[in-house]
Amino acid sequence: MHTLSLRELADGLARAQFSSEELTQHFLKRIAAHNPTLNAYITVLEDHALAAARNADEMRASGENSLLLGIPLAHKDIFCTNGVRTSCGSKMLDNFIAPYNATIVDKLATAGMVTLGKTNMDEFAMGSSNETSYYGPVRNPWNTNCVPGGSSGGSAAAVAAGLAPAATGTDTGGSIRQPSALCNLTGLKPTYGRVSRYGMIAFASSLDQAGPMTRTAEDAALLLQAMAGFDEKDSTSIDCAVPDYSASLNHSLQGKVIGVPKEFFAEGLSDAVADKIREALAEFEKMGATLKDISLPHSHLSIPCYYVIAPAEASTNLSRYDGVRYGHRCDNPLDLADLYTRTREEGFGDEVKRRILVGTYALSAGFYDAYYRKAQRIRRLIKNDFIEAFKEVDMIAGPTSPNPAFALGEKVDDPLTMYLEDMYTIAVNLAGVPALSIPAGMADGKPVGLQLIGRDFCEGDILNAAHQFQLQTDWHKQFAPAFA
Amino acid sequence: MAVSPSDIEKIAHLARIRIAPEQIDSVAERISDILAMVDQMQAVDTDSIPPMANPHDAVQRLRKDEVSESNQRERFQAIAPRTEDGLYLVPKVIE
Numbered sequence: 377m378h379t380l381s382l383r384e385l386a387d388g389l390a391r392a393q394f395s396s397e398e399l400t401q402h403f404l405k406r407i408a409a410h411n412p413t414l415n416a417y418i419t420v421l422e423d424h425a426l427a428a429a430r431n432a433d434e435m436r437a438s439g440e441n442s443l444l445l446g447i448p449l450a451h452k453d454i455f456c457t458n459g460v461r462t463s464c465g466s467k468m469l470d471n472f473i474a475p476y477n478a479t480i481v482d483k484l485a486t487a488g489m490v491t492l493g494k495t496n497m498d499e500f501a502m503g504s505s506n507e508t509s510y511y512g513p514v515r516n517p518w519n520t521n522c523v524p525g526g527s528s529g530g531s532a533a534a535v536a537a538g539l540a541p542a543a544t545g546t547d548t549g550g551s552i553r554q555p556s557a558l559c560n561l562t563g564l565k566p567t568y569g570r571v572s573r574y575g576m577i578a579f580a581s582s583l584d585q586a587g588p589m590t591r592t593a594e595d596a597a598l599l600l601q602a603m604a605g606f607d608e609k610d611s612t613s614i615d616c617a618v619p620d621y622s623a624s625l626n627h628s629l630q631g632k633v634i635g636v637p638k639e640f641f642a643e644g645l646s647d648a649v650a651d652k653i654r655e656a657l658a659e660f661e662k663m664g665a666t667l668k669d670i671s672l673p674h675s676h677l678s679i680p681c682y683y684v685i686a687p688a689e690a691s692t693n694l695s696r697y698d699g700v701r702y703g704h705r706c707d708n709p710l711d712l713a714d715l716y717t718r719t720r721e722e723g724f725g726d727e728v729k730r731r732i733l734v735g736t737y738a739l740s741a742g743f744y745d746a747y748y749r750k751a752q753r754i755r756r757l758i759k760n761d762f763i764e765a766f767k768e769v770d771m772i773a774g775p776t777s778p779n780p781a782f783a784l785g786e787k788v789d790d791p792l793t794m795y796l797e798d799m800y801t802i803a804v805n806l807a808g809v810p811a812l813s814i815p816a817g818m819a820d821g822k823p824v825g826l827q828l829i830g831r832d833f834c835e836g837d838i839l840n841a842a843h844q845f846q847l848q849t850d851w852h853k854q855f856a857p858a859f860a
Numbered sequence: 861m862a863v864s865p866s867d868i869e870k871i872a873h874l875a876r877i878r879i880a881p882e883q884i885d886s887v888a889e890r891i892s893d894i895l896a897m898v899d900q901m902q903a904v905d906t907d908s909i910p911p912m913a914n915p916h917d918a919v920q921r922l923r924k925d926e927v928s929e930s931n932q933r934e935r936f937q938a939i940a941p942r943t944e945d946g947l948y949l950v951p952k953v954i955e
Contacts, residue, residue, distance in 0.1 A: 475935055568915045582914055611921050612914070680900045691875060698876070700948050705941035711951050713876075721878035729877055733887070734894055736875040737863065750901050752911030757904070759912060791890065792897055808915025832916070 377402050378538030379855050382595040385541055386443050389436070396436070396446025400429035400490050403448050407492065407539045410859060414515050416524075416533040418453050419461055420493040428490040435488065444602060445488030450540035452531050453494035454501060455481050455586070456575040464577045465497040465509040465527075468697050468704045468723030478575025479610065480544060480586055480603045487602045492540050496530030499725045500694065501551055501579045503527050504797040507788045508727045515784070516559060517856035518822055522781035525555030525797075531589050532559040537859040542590045542599055546576060548583045549682055550777075550801025553813040556589055557776035557825020560815045560854060562842060563589045564596045567833045568808035569614035571600075572607035580689035581612065583682075583805040592852055593814060593842035597621035600835060616833055624836040625843040630664035632841070633769045639675035640774030640800050648819035653775045656816040656826045659848055660773070660841070668769055672761040677754050678803035679795055684738050684751035685806070690728075691735030697723060730791065759807045766831050771838055775800055776813040776825035800827060810835045814842045815851035823851075862892040 377399055380388065388394055404422055411417050425448065432446035456462045456474035458481075463469045477485070485491070498508040506514040506529025514529040516522040517537035524533040528545030532555035535543050545552040547565035556563025564587045571586045578584060588599035601622065606615040636657060641650060657667055699705035699719030706722055709715035724732070738747035765772060777797055787794045804811040809832055816826035826845075830838040846852050863871070868888045872879045879887055933946055942949040 471939075473939055475932070475939065569918070608923075612918070614916065614918070674904075677901060677904065680898045683894060683898050684901070695876075699941060700950055701936075702939045702941075709951050712953050715951055716876040717872075717878035720876055721880075724877070729879075730887070730890060730894070732875050732877060733868070733871050733891055734898075736871050737867075737891070737895070740871065740874060746902075747898070749911050750906060751898075752913060753906035753909040754901050754904060755915075756909050756912035757906070759915060792893055795897075806915070 378406055378541070379860065380541065381592045382444070382447055382542055382590060382598050383592070385447050389446050390441065396429040396432040396490060397426065399446065400425050400448050400492070403492055403540060410537055410539060413520060414517060414533050414537055414539070415512055416496055416514050416530045416537065416539055417450065417493045418463055418465070418496050418511050418530065421460065421491055425490050425492050432488050432490060442488055443598065446490065448490040448492045448540060449484065450492050450495045450531060450534045450543040451481060452497055452528050452543065452545050454497060454546050454577045455544060456577070457481055457491070457494065460494065462494065462577070463510070465499040465511060466723065466725070466728070467510045470510065470704065472703050476575060479572035479607050481575065484602055495534050495543060498527035498529065499728050500577070500690070501527040501546055501548055502690070502727050502731055504550065504554055504794050505788065506530065507784065508725055510725060513784055516781045517859050518559065519781060521783055522822065523558070523784055525558035525777070525781065527551040528589060529555050532556055532561055535559070535561055535589055535591065536856050538855070542588060542595055544586060545589045546584060546586050547805065548579050548686060549805050550798040552587050552589060553801050553811060553825065553827060554777045554798060556813040558781040558823060560823035560851070561589050561591060562593050562596050562812065562814050562852060563587065564600060564812040564835065564839070565804065565810060566600060566604065566835055567810045569612055570810070570833065570835065571603045572605070572610045572613050574607055574609040578693040580686040581693060582689060583686060593839050593846055594622070594625060596812065597625060597839045619836050621836050621839055624840045627840045628664065629660065629841060629844050632665040632771070633668050634660055634665050635668050635670035635765050635769030635772040637670050637672045637675065637772060637774055639672050644796060644799060645775060645778045649775050649778060649780065649824050652817035652819060652824040653826055656845070657773060659845060663844055663848065670765050670769060670772070672765060672803065674754065674757045674761050675803055678758055678806055679799060681751045681754040681758065681806060682802045683734065683795065684747050685755065687731040687735030688738045688748050689735070691732045691739065694728070694732055727791065755806050758803050762807045762809055771841060772829040774827055776827040777801070780819045780822035780824055804829055808832065810838060812838050812842055814845060815854070817851055818854070863888055863895065
């Protein structure tokens with residue numbers, strides 16, 4: 377049961393091949409067996425999940441038959457869950473019991489999904505390896521000496537090892553797509569504003585988006601359908617009709633033009649990944665699509681631009697953690713200043729502190745124009761690159777990540793090298809456009825991800841292309857051997 | 861741009877984060893490395909490019925100033941480190 381897609385699980389439940397309770401028990405048993413190795417979950421909600429599963433079974437018995445009813449999933453521990461610890465991977469929120477649900481947590485529960493638990497992540501979603509988590513690193517199911525990617529590393533490892541059939545993630549600079557690539561999943565970052573951010577702990581508010589992490593594009597379409605939509609409670613939510621994502625999955629790719637940016641195949645890309653990506657692109661040609669060489673001329677500025685905008689917004693967002701209203705508080709503060717500064721010294725890890733300091737610097741008097749304003753101007757140049765490209769192409773394709781999964785500890789002491797892991801994903805967040813990663817082959821037994829980037833609000837187009845690719849290939853069906 | 865240890869002390873004060881004295885030098889080094897990377901931006905002439913704060917150039921949506929939520933003070937204060945009589949307690953600020 378743990379290797380089946382959401383679609384297959386939905387069919388199994390509809391045909392009464394198994395109950396939601398049996399399915400949930402199965403995943404809980406697997407979590408108990410394998411989580412000590414992988415550290416994918418921070419919190420497992422056994423009683424809560426079994427109660428929700430029994431409730432789903434009762435609803436089905438009384439005639440309810442919505443597609444996702446009774447299917448388990450895991451939530452990244454960045455989404456507030458009423459009455460349940462929501463840590464965001466930080467000591468600062470280790471004792472934080474959220475008093476409300478994030479909108480997407482409510483939406484997926486309303487769809488009948490069963491929450492298995494909360495997954496591990498880089499602290500406050502700041503990282504590309506899941507090594508900045510207060511709860512320790514997550515291991516990659518494909519090679520347990522390697523990182524699963526980050527920041528949604530726990531969600532990726534949980535789905536890749538069959539400890540959940542699907543999971544939610546968030547993506548500020550690649551945090552859904554890069555771990556999906558490194559763990560052989562399909563992971564989608566929707567258009568900025570497509571999915572509500574209410575109850576999703578803020579990192580960089582002009583970049584953050586929530587999305588699905590699944591085994592197949594078909595599953596991503598199902599989960600996105602249940603997550604997407606306007607939300608009054610999120611002031612950045614966009615009021616734009618949500619199409620039927622499953623309905624367009626089978627459209628032909630005949631005549632579609634796929635842009636291949638030369639900047640995504642330049643210095644920094646490993647040969648092993650480049651080979652697999654070129655093979656994948658050839659597959660799209662076989663399906664009738666045309667490849668077109670394009671340029672995104674400001675790509676090389678996306679990392680510098682991001683490492684001003686994201687830390688600046690983070691320094692503002694994380695100013696709320698002051699030891700007064702919730703979360704960690706230092707012992708025996710001498711005065712108010714001591715309460716603030718020591719609470720934050722103890723509650724935040726090194727990478728989070730670094731980014732807060734960089735952001736504070738970039739926003740400080742005398743440097744605001746040279747850093748923050750400058751980065752916002754560069755951001756427009758990056759967005760304009762995509763606007764120009766989409767005049768000529770229907771979507772853009774390239775690698776998700778320059779390297780397959782790297783060893784635990786290999787880059788953790790070198791932030792600048794770690795930042796380069798997101799060199800192909802960050803521009804997408806700055807531009808706000810949707811993108812996904814799909815399995816595209818193996819390099820030394822480690823998964824390689826192909827990234828497809830679409831026009832604003834055209835998630836359906838890239839899901840269609842991803843699904844068509846998955847009808848022709850079986851990379852997405854490969855399962856981490858040690859956890860099969 | 862390189863930041864000095866005394867710059868780090870100033871920034872850390874603004875950010876209300878204590879940094880142990882023995883760590884100031886290494887933090888300054890790391891932050892300087894990041895700022896040097898970020899400085900690649902300065903090579904680009906952007907004088908005529910308007911800043912972009914939101915990828916859709918959207919502005920904050922406003923709503924009518926009406927009460928929409930009910931008071932849940934006890935519930936929210938249940939997770940606070942220290943409260944008394946509905947107030948959050950902090951060290952004495954005024955003597």
